[in-house]
Amino acid sequence: MTCIFTISRENLCNLVVMKEKTMFKHPTAIVESEEIGEGTRIWHFVHVREKAKIGKNCTVGKGVYIDTEVEIGDNVKIENFVSVYKGVKLEDDVFIGPAVTFTNDLYPRAFIWDDDRICYTVVRRGASIGANATIICGVTIGEYAMVGAGSVVTRDVPPFVLVYGNPARQEGFVCSCGRKLDRIIREEDEKLVYACECGKEVETRK
Numbered sequence: 001m002t003c004i005f006t007i008s009r010e011n012l013c014n015l016v017v018m019k020e021k022t023m024f025k026h027p028t029a030i031v032e033s034e035e036i037g038e039g040t041r042i043w044h045f046v047h048v049r050e051k052a053k054i055g056k057n058c059t060v061g062k063g064v065y066i067d068t069e070v071e072i073g074d075n076v077k078i079e080n081f082v083s084v085y086k087g088v089k090l091e092d093d094v095f096i097g098p099a100v101t102f103t104n105d106l107y108p109r110a111f112i113w114d115d116d117r118i119c120y121t122v123v124r125r126g127a128s129i130g131a132n133a134t135i136i137c138g139v140t141i142g143e144y145a146m147v148g149a150g151s152v153v154t155r156d157v158p159p160f161v162l163v164y165g166n167p168a169r170q171e172g173f174v175c176s177c178g179r180k181l182d183r184i185i186r187e188e189d190e191k192l193v194y195a196c197e198c199g200k201e202v203e204t205r206k
């Protein structure tokens, strides 16, 4: 018996759209969570633990480890070999460079562990962390802040602030587009307003 299927152009388009929206998992990845958003791509040798949440349209690069109960928003990009431990939250549009390491215990001992020791870290919307940086737990990295490659972050980073070094120190401000800001166009009581080449104005605290 011969069976011939026909499919309309409209249905074919829907199929393609559905395929793009579904999450992609490379066959070598171990994904124990079911809370992975549409359009998210999980690459070679990634391990996502149970109860981790990953939003829509994220990229999780080769060899990344996502611990249990980690929360990751939408459009987050995590480059190769990053470790994200329990107690870390990454909001939407965050960029995590290759080999960045998060921590979750300020005074670790191999022979003592319970959840009371977890020290929480938040990376706010749009922030970027450069390659090989280490984020000591208990800090908040503000919206659109930028951490230079190889930095060791030991305290909070305010929104739109650029930090680098060990320990990471404030070295200026950045725009949401990622450019460093150096042109002040207005100065108010507690604020400086910078203009970026991209046309945006960014308000910062003095």
Ligand SMILES: [Zn+2]
Pocket: 175, 176, 177, 178, 179, 196, 197, 198, 199, 200
């Ligand atoms: Zn800009």
